[in-house]
Amino acid sequence: MMKATRLEEGNTSKAPVPIRSNKGISVIDLVLRLVGIAGTMGAAIAMGTNQQTLPFFTRFVQFSAEYDDFRSFRLFVIVNAIVCAYFVLTIPLSIVHIMRSVARGTRILLIIIDTVMLALLTAGASAAASIVYLAHNGNSSTNWLPVCQQYGDFCQGASGSLIGSFGAIVVFILLILLGAMALSRQSKSRL
């Protein structure tokens, strides 16, 4: 069976294989990175400027909530800032890939760092999402009350800023997919 497959492959390589350019993939790659910059920057800014002070206070405390009160939200802002910076830094590399579509080493490098960044961003976004869920619904067995009735604007801001981050996660998955496709096409066109 193995022999048969080898033979088949031999046939394919003798047939005229058109040399396929990765230019289209590289252009989509660049566009996706720009989308990712917008998403993560928006998420970081929206969460970072998110705060609400309630219009009433007791003798002891003024009630206010800001992103810095929650470790998960702070992580969220930091992670989004890191990923946004990473996207900006990879723009030149992406442009190089458009001009020089035979690049191999840099593509593999990008796939690997993209994967690590995907894991980082997913961790930050879902940690924040779980806190947002808790703020909306609370938890009865630990007696954590939902706080979104009081801090309505804060909750809305936090929920909204998740959107940009989850958009960037989808962007990363597409980028890794495109990178793997480009690598596989290269090895075909080189036969």
Added chain:
Amino acid sequence: MMKATRLEEGNTSKAPVPIRSNKGISVIDLVLRLVGIAGTMGAAIAMGTNQQTLPFFTRFVQFSAEYDDFRSFRLFVIVNAIVCAYFVLTIPLSIVHIMRSVARGTRILLIIIDTVMLALLTAGASAAASIVYLAHNGNSSTNWLPVCQQYGDFCQGASGSLIGSFGAIVVFILLILLGAMALSRQSKSRL
């Protein structure tokens, strides 16, 4: 400049390039998948059987905590079970890769699904981690009290089960790295 690079590449392809086998990479791939099965299965079982009933009760309630009370923990168990099943399903494919190291399409497929599973597992694990953090430390601005003084065993169980899951995340990153390396080696050895 482009021309120069092309020329250089032409030279390399004429030099005798040893045909490098991907057998070693495929064996490591198989071992990593087995580690991943152990990690995610352990995490799912540890979290799924995690519950604690406090030895005292009031007139109205018996205090108890189990993983099902927290959406994030339930997500954690489901995600770990899915990823564990995925690892089991890919074992045959991994064995095929050992025997037939020229496989290309299946490698790309594995990289892509691995990436999606990495995102899924990271989301589940970090959502659970943020709840565990909250259970340990509480949050003063929303008046969520730390519950680990009461539910000590429950907290320990939840924290422990995170370990297996984060181990599997590292496994996934290594798997994607190995997959990209194997793909790139193939295209070299085919010149």
